[in-house]
Amino acid sequence: MRILSLASPSPWARALNRFTRNNAAVFGVVLLVPLLVCVLSYPLWLGHLPNDIDLAAMNAGPGGAHLFGTDGVGRDILARTLEGGRISLLVAVASVALSTTIGFLVGALAAFGGRWADAATMRAVDLAMTLPPVIFLLVLASIFGSGICSTVLVIALLSWPVLSRMIRARLMELREREFVMASRGMGAGTWHLLFRHGLPNSVDVLVVYAALQIAAAILLEAGLSFLGLGVPPPAASWGNMLNAARSTVVLEQYPWQWLFPGAALVLAVLAINFIGDGLRDAFDPRSDLN
Amino acid sequence: MFRYVSRRLLIGLGMLVALTVLTFILLQLTPGDPIDAYVDPNVSMSQAELDALRARLGLDRALPMQYLAWLGQAIQGNLGYSLQRQSEPVLGLIVARLGPTLLLMGTGLAVAIVVGISAGIISAVRSNTAADYSLSVVALLGISSPAFLTALLGLYVFSVRLKWLPSGGMLTPAASFSVADLVQHLILPAVLLSIGHAAMIMRYMRSSLLEVLNQDYVRTARAKGVREFWVITKHAVRNALLPVVTLIGSTIGLAIGGAIFIESVFNWPGMGLLLVNAVEVRDYPVIMAATLVVGAFVIVVNILTDLTYLVIDPRIKVS
Numbered sequence: 340m341r342i343l344s345l346a347s348p349s350p351w352a353r354a355l356n357r358f359t360r361n362n363a364a365v366f367g368v369v370l371l372v373p374l375l376v377c378v379l380s381y382p383l384w385l386g387h388l389p390n391d392i393d394l395a396a397m398n399a400g401p402g403g404a405h406l407f408g409t410d411g412v413g414r415d416i417l418a419r420t421l422e423g424g425r426i427s428l429l430v431a432v433a434s435v436a437l438s439t440t441i442g443f444l445v446g447a448l449a450a451f452g453g454r455w456a457d458a459a460t461m462r463a464v465d466l467a468m469t470l471p472p473v474i475f476l477l478v479l480a481s482i483f484g485s486g487i488c489s490t491v492l493v494i495a496l497l498s499w500p501v502l503s504r505m506i507r508a509r510l511m512e513l514r515e516r517e518f519v520m521a522s523r524g525m526g527a528g529t530w531h532l533l534f535r536h537g538l539p540n541s542v543d544v545l546v547v548y549a550a551l552q553i554a555a556a557i558l559l560e561a562g563l564s565f566l567g568l569g570v571p572p573p574a575a576s577w578g579n580m581l582n583a584a585r586s587t588v589v590l591e592q593y594p595w596q597w598l599f600p601g602a603a604l605v606l607a608v609l610a611i612n613f614i615g616d617g618l619r620d621a622f623d624p625r626s627d628l629n
Numbered sequence: 630m631f632r633y634v635s636r637r638l639l640i641g642l643g644m645l646v647a648l649t650v651l652t653f654i655l656l657q658l659t660p661g662d663p664i665d666a667y668v669d670p671n672v673s674m675s676q677a678e679l680d681a682l683r684a685r686l687g688l689d690r691a692l693p694m695q696y697l698a699w700l701g702q703a704i705q706g707n708l709g710y711s712l713q714r715q716s717e718p719v720l721g722l723i724v725a726r727l728g729p730t731l732l733l734m735g736t737g738l739a740v741a742i743v744v745g746i747s748a749g750i751i752s753a754v755r756s757n758t759a760a761d762y763s764l765s766v767v768a769l770l771g772i773s774s775p776a777f778l779t780a781l782l783g784l785y786v787f788s789v790r791l792k793w794l795p796s797g798g799m800l801t802p803a804a805s806f807s808v809a810d811l812v813q814h815l816i817l818p819a820v821l822l823s824i825g826h827a828a829m830i831m832r833y834m835r836s837s838l839l840e841v842l843n844q845d846y847v848r849t850a851r852a853k854g855v856r857e858f859w860v861i862t863k864h865a866v867r868n869a870l871l872p873v874v875t876l877i878g879s880t881i882g883l884a885i886g887g888a889i890f891i892e893s894v895f896n897w898p899g900m901g902l903l904l905v906n907a908v909e910v911r912d913y914p915v916i917m918a919a920t921l922v923v924g925a926f927v928i929v930v931n932i933l934t935d936l937t938y939l940v941i942d943p944r945i946k947v948s
Contacts, residue, residue: 466647473886481908558775591789601778608773
């Protein structure tokens with residue numbers, strides 16, 4: 340055992356090392372990667388398209404030509420589950436990209452904008468964090484209407500407050516550090532401080548937030564679509580496939596039509612949560628102490 | 630202590646005012662002209678007549694004035710009339726739904742607290758054992774499954790396949806009221822509602838208790854020869870519960886979200902079902918009133934949580 344190591348590994352290398360030693364996180368990767376490969380590559384190997392109608396097999400059970408069965412108009416459930424994965428993940432990633440940007444900018448405004456901007460934004464964040472998210476999701480969705488773009492917008496508008504608070508705390512802490520003061524003393528402007536020093540030093544916060552938020556966004560999209568307010572048919576998403584189960588007949592007699600997309604949804608969210616938890620521990624230097 | 634309480638109440642009041650402003654802004658954003666809901670479409674009206682009506686209803690005034698007028702009415706309990714069920718006051722619709730929702734959420738929360746805290750204690754005391762790992766995986770599974778999916782699954786297994794419990798509603802229609810009937814209808818949705826919350830409480834309780842178990846006073850208690858059972862229950866758990874109380878209070882909003890889905894799957898006649906139905910037909914007065922009532926409820930619960938803290942954590946009184 341070396342007590343003093345002159346060439347110590349970089350923080351990133353140590354984080355990566357912690358991540359790969361975390362069994363749950365690795366399990367998440369092992370779960371997510373094959374799912375992603377299937378979702379992205381399915382038109383190459385699956386003989387069915389998500390909106391192809393097979394009139395000879397309506398409400399057919401799993402097995403035979405349709406591995407996961409078909410729905411009420413003879414569409415292949417496997418193809419729709421995989422296509423639904425594309426749409427659900429697309430909505431999740433797009434909304435997270437948008438909410439990460441908003442969250443970072445609002446956090447920056449609070450940290451660099453002076454006392455009043457800070458107080459105003461943080462009170463707004465308090466309010467946004469107190470209110471029940473699903474209620475506002477429903478209200479916003481009822482105003483903006485359904486559709487992929489408005490779903491992305493609605494989810495993004497609801498998710499940024501937590502991030503902006505974390506970014507604010509990080510930037511406030513950085514503001515007092517010597518290298519930032521030195522940079523400021525040499526005449527650096529706010530934008531330079533923000534994007535040259537603030538952004539690179541907040542990457543860990545952003546990555547962990549984004550990972551866990553993708554899981555949350557998948558759940559929000561599924562909830563909205565389940566109530567018929569998110570992604571509208573005939574496009575497939577995990578949520579709007581589950582919407583079919585609101586009919587008693589489908590729920591009771593054709594369980595494969597909602598069990599498979601439901602299982603895909605839980606697997607994806609579980610895997611991403613494992614990875615997100617792993618990333619959070621990996622970026623936390625204190626976790627080596629345990 | 631008086632300062633703490635008054636400060637907290639003042640912040641809460643500010644939040645309530647902000648909530649009404651937000652609701653009013655959202656109401657303005659809803660598509661359609663409010664005057665359309667007021668005039669009979671079969672009677673043609675000239676622009677001058679419409680303007681006169683607008684002036685009479687106060688719709689021509691500046692938005693801040695309209696807000697104050699709306700707020701004055703809202704405080705007196707006039708939240709407008711439902712568009713879908715003509716001339717039915719919104720307040721009556723909401724009051725009728727409050728009881729069932731509170732019953733469902735209260736039961737669900739009680740189950741979640743008992744299960745979550747016990748599982749968290751077991752997981753922390755037996756940390757890094759098979760029991761801990763399996764409980765942690767189950768908890769993450771609970772957090773990763775949306776409420777409507779577990780609701781569908783529970784409905785399918787327990788009422789469609791096993792036929793143990795009724796599939797929806799709060800009481801058997803056309804039967805006289807009995808507590809047993811209500812409990813039968815309540816069990817499944819309440820337990821399913823508690824899953825996500827229990828998982829969250831368990832994870833929090835586990836990490837909080839693990840932290841406390843490393844404290845010096847726990848080592849002191851053990852060194853004195855206190856039995857392990859009493860070390861855990863009297864010294865560790867009591868202190869570990871403090872942050873968990875805050876968590877329970879601050880996640881009420883999330884629990885309401887879950888309740889909306891559970892109510893819509895189980896046809897439970899509560900606020901969630903009212904809101905979902907109103908959203909489906911775009912009944913904006915009902916949507917906004919429900920938002921206002923639920924938001925106010927959450928803010929009040931948060932204030933109460935903070936005040937509870939005062940009772941259970943004596944350190945706050947000192948500072």
